[in-house]
Amino acid sequence: MTKTAFLFPGQGSQTVGMAQDMIAHSKAAQDVMASVEQALGADLAAIMKDGPADDLKMTSNAQPALMASALCVTRALEEASGKTLDQLGDVVAGHSLGEYAALAATGAIDISTAASLLRLRGNAMQDAVPVGEGAMAALLGATIEQAHDIMAAQTWTALDIANDNAPGQVVISGAVGEVDAALEIAKEMGIRKGVKLPVSAPFHCRLMAPAADAMARALAGVTLHPPSLPVYCNVSASPISDPSILRENLIIQVTGMVRWRETLLNMAEAGVTRFVELGTGKVLSGLVKRTLPDAEAMNIETPEDMDAFLSSL
Numbered sequence: 001m002t003k004t005a006f007l008f009p010g011q012g013s014q015t016v017g018m019a020q021d022m023i024a025h026s027k028a029a030q031d032v033m034a035s036v037e038q039a040l041g042a043d044l045a046a047i048m049k050d051g052p053a054d055d056l057k058m059t060s061n062a063q064p065a066l067m068a069s070a071l072c073v074t075r076a077l078e079e080a081s082g083k084t085l086d087q088l089g090d091v092v093a094g095h096s097l098g099e100y101a102a103l104a105a106t107g108a109i110d111i112s113t114a115a116s117l118l119r120l121r122g123n124a125m126q127d128a129v130p131v132g133e134g135a136m137a138a139l140l141g142a143t144i145e146q147a148h149d150i151m152a153a154q155t156w157t158a159l160d161i162a163n164d165n166a167p168g169q170v171v172i173s174g175a176v177g178e179v180d181a182a183l184e185i186a187k188e189m190g191i192r193k194g195v196k197l198p199v200s201a202p203f204h205c206r207l208m209a210p211a212a213d214a215m216a217r218a219l220a221g222v223t224l225h226p227p228s229l230p231v232y233c234n235v236s237a238s239p240i241s242d243p244s245i246l247r248e249n250l251i252i253q254v255t256g257m258v259r260w261r262e263t264l265l266n267m268a269e270a271g272v273t274r275f276v277e278l279g280t281g282k283v284l285s286g287l288v289k290r291t292l293p294d295a296e297a298m299n300i301e302t303p304e305d306m307d308a309f310l311s312s313l
Contacts, residue, residue, distance in 0.1 A: 002296075004274045005232075005267050006085065007288075008070045008094035008101035010258075011203075013281030014062045016051035019069040025303040026076035032111055036068045039112035040119055044068070059200055060122035063097045064115040070094075070101040070279030071111055073300050077278070081310055086228040088313075091239055091272060093232035093263050095284060096163075096203070097121065099253065105278070106227035108246060113222060120218050124211035125201050125254070134202030135179040136162060139170045141192030144261070147172065153185050162204035163258045166290040171197070173205035204258055212254035219247050237262035239270075264291045276300060276309065 022029045037045050047055050048065050055061060078084055085092075085105055094102035097118055104114040139147060147161050147170040159174035159182055172182055179202075183194040202208070224247050230239030233249040237259040240246055264275070264287070275292075277284040277299035288297035300306050 002274050003091075003270070003272045004089040004276060005272045006074075006089045006092045006102075006105070006229075007275055007277045007284045008092070008098035008105065009066060009277060009279050009281055009284050010095035010098045011059065011062050011066065011199075013279070013283050014056050014065055014069075015280060016048075016053050016056055018048050018065065018280040019072045020049055021302045022069075022072045022076050022306075026072070026079055028075035028079035029072035032068060032071045032075050035111040036064065036115045039115040040064060044115075058122075059126045060119050063100075063118040063122040066097060066280060067101040067104065067114055067118050068111075070098070071104055071114075073278045073306070074101075074105045076303075077300065077306055077309075080306055081313075084228065089229060089276070091230050091232060091267060091270070092227070093267070094234075095260055096234065096253065096258055098279075098284075099231070099234055099250065101279070102231050103224070103227060103246065106229050106231065108224050108227040108231070108243065109222065117215075117218060117222070121211065121215055121254070124214035125203060125208060128210040129201050129207050131200060133176060134174065134205075134207055135176045136171055136173040136197040136199050136202055137179050137183055138195045138197060139172065139186055139191050139193075140195060141168050142170045142186065143167070144170055146170075146186075146189060146191060149189065150182050150185050154181075156182075158205070158207055160205035160255075161257050162202075164261045165258070166261050166264075166287040168192075168290070169287070171204075173202040174207060175202070204253070204256060206255055208255045212251055215254055216251045219250055222247075232263045232267060234258045234260070234263070237266050260287060261291055264288060268292050268295060274298075 162173035163171035224243035
């Protein structure tokens, strides 16, 4: 029997018009947006539908918008199939903010709480470092071992490995000057290409400590329930069902590395052969294909995608 992992995308996948086909198609998706609007106000739904793109990509909007889109697809899928997510799949994982979507999808937190937490998280991350002082860069063609060699090349005060996304795609994050210096070292090491990313803050590095503190305070007041499926957490790359550990991992992941490549490899080792991305875009299904070329990878964004998935079961 095929083991299925559901994956929830992170920042960068947002696009104007996101989730609109599914919202038009599904009462369950409409209910998700009603919960999000109640938590945050109608402005987010309007920005998701009509933009402008610059407003949508603001961290405080992009994070809850991507969660909302993923939950629209999740609930529409459950509605169309007549099955709950734990009857359709075996494990879940979310990339960075996607971990909140994974927790909401599996009932560990409710949708309105997830939306509120992600708006807070987005604001806290943006406020942690003044605009222009932080940067992120992708090391294309680099292994995680090469990234660790860069980290060992000198004493860094504000630089960390942010994402181990897939073979040949590692992201570093920190103060602008240190990111620039690391890119020079990468060039000397023969790493194929270093590309600065168009982000507004240096996520998943030690400079995000004030945001981690803010999330610790916010999460202290939130009740987490055991999820209906094990959640592979970013910081451990392992399946967790204990609410207290899930809460702690949400705090650690603000400054910690997203161990996505290891997460996929560990899922495959546990017998997962089908990976289904729920929500906007195809970033995660692309990373699956790079990491596990023999695995089945697909995304569900539209009603047509959903029908194709359900007909394949």
